[in-house]
Amino acid sequence: MSPKLLLLLFLRRWHARIGFAAVVFFLFLAVTGFVLNHTADLGLNTKYVHAAWLARWYGLMPELPRQAFRSGGHDLIAANGRWLLDGRISGEKLPQPVGLVDLPGMVVVASSTSLYIYGKDGALIDRLESNALPEVPVQAIGAGAQRLVLRTASGLFESSDALSWKPSPRGATAWSAPAELSPAEREKYAGLLDAGISVQQLLLDLHSGRFAGRYGPLAVDLLAVLLTVLSLSGAWLFLKPRHRRWERH
């Protein structure tokens, strides 16, 4: 048997073996790559995965809910950038709340630099950032004479609509204060407020191999080498017989 034929047989055999061995990984890379390219179309760009094991895998130290804010039948528990307002998750990457106030027609949650105004049904009415507030940081919020009152370093400000603000006279204001959760409540809420990993990041880590830790990217590098070998051997197997036929003619 000629050396060229031997080489051809060797390539064919190894092309098939490598292709078969890597098929699962290549499919995995193809699928994660495809989804990564279409995260927005698939509505995955704003989605998060919440699982205690995943947070542990990422080495994130979950924050346990310790306190609740309560006002007029509404309650708010926060941990890991998530809020549980009246038993309903309000979103991701939310700031640490400093208080909750129940007012006619709205429920207001304050962080040090923003106000979140919810309807009684929990729908977000408006989000006011620092530029819409009389001053930040907000130290506390409260209610006085059916008005929202903010306490800041330079004094008290009040508003009836969370749009226009005026200095508030020092009067009877019921300030929102956190209440400690019992151990049973902490346990109950911890599961609902698990730290989240964005789907986008998770896909990226899976695709790059980083999810598997230190050696994951090296494994993906190896797959890239295998893919290169497959491409070159495939090209060789495709072209060689044609080249031989061309030589004969």
Next chain:
Amino acid sequence: MSSRTRRSLALFTLMLGAASGYARGEVYQEPDTFIAEVFGSKPAPKVLWLTKDTQAQVGAILGHAPAQLRQRYWSEGGKSVWILEETGKEELITAGFVVVDGRIDHVRVLVYRESRGQEVRQSSFLKQFKDAKLVRDNRLDRDVDGIVGATLSVGAMERMARLALFFERLSHDNPAG
């Protein structure tokens, strides 16, 4: 997974978080400054409440339900300013739209939080919106040229432009104070 590896992954995650946090600080112009620049000083805000019907129309423009039910805006002398936010790829883009007589007068990207696609803040891109108005189905009367590598941010800017014009029209139908 070893603790060292886990630390690396956590660090990487935190770095990404920090990167997005840093991007959050990428404020090209404070919304207040933008409003004051348009009117000379900042007028009192007005509000537009989104009814169920309006929410459906906003949903059709954005491709998702509106994030909030009350939209603040500023208007004076036939000119209105709309500060809107929309997700590009993963993070919100904040842009200011000045609308006069149902046409966009000018647009500015105020805060950009994505790690890529900042080109949408360039005037060469934004000038495409000059004098744009709404036509049938709340669409713009023109095609907006995209930017390679910033497709999603371009899409977000276009949606916000449509929304600003839609809100402006609505504010005439339902004047609020």
